[in-house]
Amino acid sequence: MRDTRTSDRLIALFLLGVLAISPPLLAVFRVDAFVADTPVLFFYLFAAWAALVGFLALIIEARRAEMPEPPPED
Amino acid sequence: MLPAWLILVSAFGYLCLLFAIAYWGDKRADAGRSVVASPYIYALSIAVYCTAWTFYGSVGRAATSGIDFLPIYLGPTLVAILWWHLMRKILRISKSNRITSIADFIASRYGKSQLLGGLVTIIAVIVITPYIALQLKGVSASYQVLSYYPEIVMPGNQRDDSILKDTALYVAALMAAFAMLYGTRHIDATERHDGMVAAIAFESIIKLVAFVAVGAFVTWAMFDGFADIFARAAARPDIVPLFTSVGSAGYGGWVTLTLLSMAAILFLPRQFQVLVVENVNERHLDKAVWLFPLYLLLINIFVLPIALAGLLSFDKGTVDPDTFVLTLPMLDRDPLLALFAFIGGLSAATGMVIVETIALSTMVCNDLVMPILLRLRWLRLTERGDLTRLLINIRRASIVFILFLGYLYFHFIGGSYALVTIGLLSFAAVAQFAPAIIGGMYWRRGTRSGALAGLTLGFIVWAYTLLLPSFVRSGWLPSDLLISGPWEVELLNPYALFGLTGFDPLSHALFWSMVFNIGSYVLISLITRQTPTERVQATRFVEAYQPAGGGERGPQWRGQAAYRDLYALVARFIGRSRASRAFEDYADSRGLNLAKVSVADASMLQFTERLLAGAIGAASARVMVASAVQGENVGLDEVMAILDEASQVIEYSRQLETKSLELEQASAELRAANMRLKELDRLKDDFMATVTHELRTPLTSIRSFSEILHDNPAVPPEQRQEFLGIITKESERLTRLINQVLDLAKIEAGQFDWQIRPVEPRAVIDDAVAAVSQLFKDKAVALTADVPGNLPPVTADRDQLMQVIMNLLSNAVKFSPAQTGQVTISAAATSDGVEVRVRDNGPGIASEHRELIFEKFRQVGDTLTNKPEGSGLGLPISKRIIEHFNGRIWVESEPGRGATFAFVVPVAHEPLMAAAK
Numbered sequence: 001m002r003d004t005r006t007s008d009r010l011i012a013l014f015l016l017g018v019l020a021i022s023p024p025l026l027a028v029f030r031v032d033a034f035v036a037d038t039p040v041l042f043f044y045l046f047a048a049w050a051a052l053v054g055f056l057a058l059i060i061e062a063r064r065a066e067m068p069e070p071p072p073e074d
Numbered sequence: 075m076l077p078a079w080l081i082l083v084s085a086f087g088y089l090c091l092l093f094a095i096a097y098w099g100d101k102r103a104d105a106g107r108s109v110v111a112s113p114y115i116y117a118l119s120i121a122v123y124c125t126a127w128t129f130y131g132s133v134g135r136a137a138t139s140g141i142d143f144l145p146i147y148l149g150p151t152l153v154a155i156l157w158w159h160l161m162r163k164i165l166r167i168s169k170s171n172r173i174t175s176i177a178d179f180i181a182s183r184y185g186k187s188q189l190l191g192g193l194v195t196i197i198a199v200i201v202i203t204p205y206i207a208l209q210l211k212g213v214s215a216s217y218q219v220l221s222y223y224p225e226i227v228m229p230g231n232q233r234d235d236s237i238l239k240d241t242a243l244y245v246a247a248l249m250a251a252f253a254m255l256y257g258t259r260h261i262d263a264t265e266r267h268d269g270m271v272a273a274i275a276f277e278s279i280i281k282l283v284a285f286v287a288v289g290a291f292v293t294w295a296m297f298d299g300f301a302d303i304f305a306r307a308a309a310r311p312d313i314v315p316l317f318t319s320v321g322s323a324g325y326g327g328w329v330t331l332t333l334l335s336m337a338a339i340l341f342l343p344r345q346f347q348v349l350v351v352e353n354v355n356e357r358h359l360d361k362a363v364w365l366f367p368l369y370l371l372l373i374n375i376f377v378l379p380i381a382l383a384g385l386l387s388f389d390k391g392t393v394d395p396d397t398f399v400l401t402l403p404m405l406d407r408d409p410l411l412a413l414f415a416f417i418g419g420l421s422a423a424t425g426m427v428i429v430e431t432i433a434l435s436t437m438v439c440n441d442l443v444m445p446i447l448l449r450l451r452w453l454r455l456t457e458r459g460d461l462t463r464l465l466i467n468i469r470r471a472s473i474v475f476i477l478f479l480g481y482l483y484f485h486f487i488g489g490s491y492a493l494v495t496i497g498l499l500s501f502a503a504v505a506q507f508a509p510a511i512i513g514g515m516y517w518r519r520g521t522r523s524g525a526l527a528g529l530t531l532g533f534i535v536w537a538y539t540l541l542l543p544s545f546v547r548s549g550w551l552p553s554d555l556l557i558s559g560p561w562e563v564e565l566l567n568p569y570a571l572f573g574l575t576g577f578d579p580l581s582h583a584l585f586w587s588m589v590f591n592i593g594s595y596v597l598i599s600l601i602t603r604q605t606p607t608e609r610v611q612a613t614r615f616v617e618a619y620q621p622a623g624g625g626e627r628g629p630q631w632r633g634q635a636a637y638r639d640l641y642a643l644v645a646r647f648i649g650r651s652r653a654s655r656a657f658e659d660y661a662d663s664r665g666l667n668l669a670k671v672s673v674a675d676a677s678m679l680q681f682t683e684r685l686l687a688g689a690i691g692a693a694s695a696r697v698m699v700a701s702a703v704q705g706e707n708v709g710l711d712e713v714m715a716i717l718d719e720a721s722q723v724i725e726y727s728r729q730l731e732t733k734s735l736e737l738e739q740a741s742a743e744l745r746a747a748n749m750r751l752k753e754l755d756r757l758k759d760d761f762m763a764t765v766t767h768e769l770r771t772p773l774t775s776i777r778s779f780s781e782i783l784h785d786n787p788a789v790p791p792e793q794r795q796e797f798l799g800i801i802t803k804e805s806e807r808l809t810r811l812i813n814q815v816l817d818l819a820k821i822e823a824g825q826f827d828w829q830i831r832p833v834e835p836r837a838v839i840d841d842a843v844a845a846v847s848q849l850f851k852d853k854a855v856a857l858t859a860d861v862p863g864n865l866p867p868v869t870a871d872r873d874q875l876m877q878v879i880m881n882l883l884s885n886a887v888k889f890s891p892a893q894t895g896q897v898t899i900s901a902a903a904t905s906d907g908v909e910v911r912v913r914d915n916g917p918g919i920a921s922e923h924r925e926l927i928f929e930k931f932r933q934v935g936d937t938l939t940n941k942p943e944g945s946g947l948g949l950p951i952s953k954r955i956i957e958h959f960n961g962r963i964w965v966e967s968e969p970g971r972g973a974t975f976a977f978v979v980p981v982a983h984e985p986l987m988a989a990a991k
Contacts, residue, residue, distance in 0.1 A: 002303065005950065006158070007158070009084065010155055010156070010158050011156075011159075012153050012157070013254075014152060014155040017152045017155060018152060019331065021145075021148050021152075021328075023320075023328060024323035025326070026320060026328070027325075029319070030318045031318065032317060032318055034304065034308070036600055037301030037305065038300060038304055038305055039304060039317035039318075040317075041317060041318055041320075042141060042378055043142055045141060045144060045148075046371070046374075046375065048246065049151065049367075049371055050371060052151060052155070052367070052663075053151065053364055053367045053368050053371055054153070056155055056363060056364040056367065057364035057930060060158070060360050060361070060363055060364055061364075064361075072282065072955065
């Protein structure tokens with residue numbers, strides 16, 4: 001069932017998100033260095049954030065695309 | 075130059091634009107073409123999360139402690155991922171329960187508890203009003219900074235004390251007007267405020283565009299792109315630590331902020347208002363799930379660059395980092411951008427103030443003021459039909475009250491530490507709602523007492539570990555409280571409760587408040603019982619969510635039931651007439667034709683449940699209705715819990731059933747007895763009528779022959795002799811009849827003088843045959859006796875036994891044809907006693923008459939034309955005599971083949987000889 005799959009994907013994404021901003025991973029990126037002229041921690045957090053939002057949009061929109069649009073509400 | 079009037083006119087113009095948008099939104103809604111029915115407007119309205127605190131404060135935080143402004147937005151992003159599960163369930167619950175605020179939600183879950191609703195409202199007002207004050211402060215401060223353009227002067231240095239010159243007052247007044255106009259248009263609080271939402275969405279666009287514009291300007295106009303800012307910052311040893319800092323509170327603070335913001339995005343009153351109450355369509359949530367985090371991401375991209383640019387551009391300590399968004403454009407002499415930044419901050423502040431005030435006013439009105447007013451009996455509110463005007467006025471008064479309170483906070487303690495930190499403090503307070511709400515949605519067992527205890531303790535610990543220290547830091551309480559604890563008890567130190575050290579104050583407070591909150595919620599829930607209402611509400615909340623998705627307003631009852639069954643169910647409890655009337659009223663109100671309704675829909679099921687609940691209680695009503703519904707899933711747990719309670723009821727009803735069964739039996743017996751009495755009465759009447767008739771016939775003939783003899787002395791002697799013979803015969807008949815009636819009456823009354831002793835049957839039969847032999851000769855009917863000599867003696871009254879045999883023999887001869895008649899009397903010993911049979915070859919007796927002939931005066935045959943001789947009392951008397959001997963009499967016959975009358979009399983046990991002595 002489509003909804004179950006979406007639901008599983010979202011929970012997996014949530015866990016990934018929790019992991020991404022967890023202190024141990026932050027500690028890994030807390031280095032005084034630059035990536036693409038940007039501080040590593042700043043770059044990592046925004047990249048991870050953008051990735052989370054992107055995946056979120058992908059999962060939701062993929063589901064919407066596969067689900068027939070319901071008749072408009074009155 | 076940037077004259078003050080231009081700033082004021084812009085600000086005023088912007089607010090007027092908000093009014094216009096809200097007006098337009100409401101007009102569109104009234105016309106049925108809602109502008110807010112769009113996932114984009116919905117997502118933008120959720121961005122009311124970003125307040126002036128975000129607009130100005132994020133940069134300030136980034137400038138002092140690096141990246142730790144981010145958890146406030148990362149938390150909501152994580153929650154947004156879960157919205158698909160969590161918020162859909164909240165939406166489903168709220169729509170089916172008509173929930174209008176966070177206080178309503180908690181109160182409704184725990185058995186519609188007014189106490190809980192009131193408690194949540196009070197907590198919300200206490201912690202949110204200072205938050206509103208903070209927004210007013212943001213507006214006021216930003217106005218003051220801007221008003222000195224092009225000079226850059228910090229607000230604290232140029233305080234203007236006149237209240238009338240205080241922009242915050244006017245902003246507050248305008249906000250109150252806006253909230254009253256567009257937040258209380260309808261009284262049905264589940265109706266949405268389209269105009270307000272449209273204005274809020276517009277504000278979200280303005281603040282995003284303003285912030286991004288300032289960020290882009292700073293990054294690319296004042297500096298040479300991100301790389302330039304970072305490179306220059308990297309050269310400053312005092313700024314470099316910010317690149318790797320996660321805030322002064324370390325990882326603990328990072329996690330705490332993330333958790334607090336996760337709770338805030340769900341349970342702040344304004345978030346609940348836009349997310350749940352103003353939600354038009356559940357499907358809008360799908361897009362908002364990723365649009366809202368995207369919004370947060372966009373509005374945060376330029377935070378660190380602006381913070382770094384500010385630190386690079388101003389001398390350390392001269393300019394408050396909280397004003398960088400405003401002062402950087404001012405530094406570059408760009409008045410219009412500075413004005414736009416000011417408007418952006420204004421939009422962030424006003425958006426928050428409007429929604430928060432409306433949300434709080436709904437709570438204050440519905441969960442605090444109205445319950446109290448309704449309890450004041452002398453107001454007689456319950457007797458008033460229309461309370462809408464009163465409700466609107468209470469809400470408007472609440473709006474004014476809340477905003478005025480917010481303004482007072484700002485005016486009198488505006489610069490205090492307490493106010494500056496209230497943002498995070500209110501997050502921590504709102505987090506106290508989380509256990510009761512999340513627990514209530516997923517844990518059926520959570521009780522009202524548990525929620526009350528959790529909320530109260532959590533709030534007290536919050537106040538003790540966060541609010542109290544903030545008072546100390548504002549200088550209102552002695553500072554040694556935070557060092558050595560109250561009354562020198564170090565274990566009670568608000569910053570190190572029970573000796574817990576090593577955490578930042580916020581984490582420390584969150585930990586202890588949650589320990590007390592969750593701990594008491596779970597513990598008290600486990601040791602207290604739910605009332606039936608609580609149980610029903612718990613079920614409605616926990617089971618509201620169906621992963622398959624479905625109807626917009628998920629009905630409480632799924633599945634179908636036959637109307638017939640529902641009617642029968644209700645009729646059982648409240649009676650047929652009341653049930654019919656109730657369903658007819660219901661059908662009338664919905665324009666249904668009951669005759670055509672075969673399958674009941676969800677609302678009819680709900681109606682049935684309500685109807686039943688009045689008679690048997692809500693919990694049982696649910697189970698009863700469920701029994702009639704096909705396809706309704708009631709969880710096993712719930713059924714078990716309800717059965718717990720229902721079993722007692724069932725026991726009672728079983729006892730009742732037994733009682734009523736006994737009553738029914740008794741009344742059936744009474745009815746039977748009554749019938750018997752009536753029958754006896756009728757029989758008595760029949761008997762009287764028959765007896766009189768039977769007496770009259772011989773009397774008539776005696777009288778008429780006597781009269782002939784009396785009136786005609788010249789009657790010839792032979793004829794006279796003949797007449798006298800008839801008179802004698804009729805007199806004998808009359809005597810016999812009277813004797814028989816008397817005998818019968820005596821037997822029935824039990825007064826007959828029985829001479830019971832062992833009797834030799836053969837001798838009796840011989841005597842009887844001899845006595846009636848004349849009758850046989852008269853009619854020329856052959857009589858054969860077949861009686862063995864060795865019959866055992868029987869227990870009987872000899873004369874009466876002979877009477878019975880004579881009766882049977884005379885009956886036999888009576889019904890046998892003359893000349894060809896054949897009557898046989900036989901006797902034999904059987905296991906029951908001695909059986910005597912009298913057989914004739916007369917017309918026989920139809921089977922339906924075989925019992926009747928033993929009743930008094932029941933003669934078989936057409937009594938008018940073919941009246942047999944005899945009184946009709948012979949067989950009834952015989953029956954009673956035989957039965958008195960403990961014997962049995964019956965008839966065997968087939969019509970046309972004669973009849974056999976037989977009786978059996980028990981054998982005497984004492985020897986004949988002994989008795990004969």
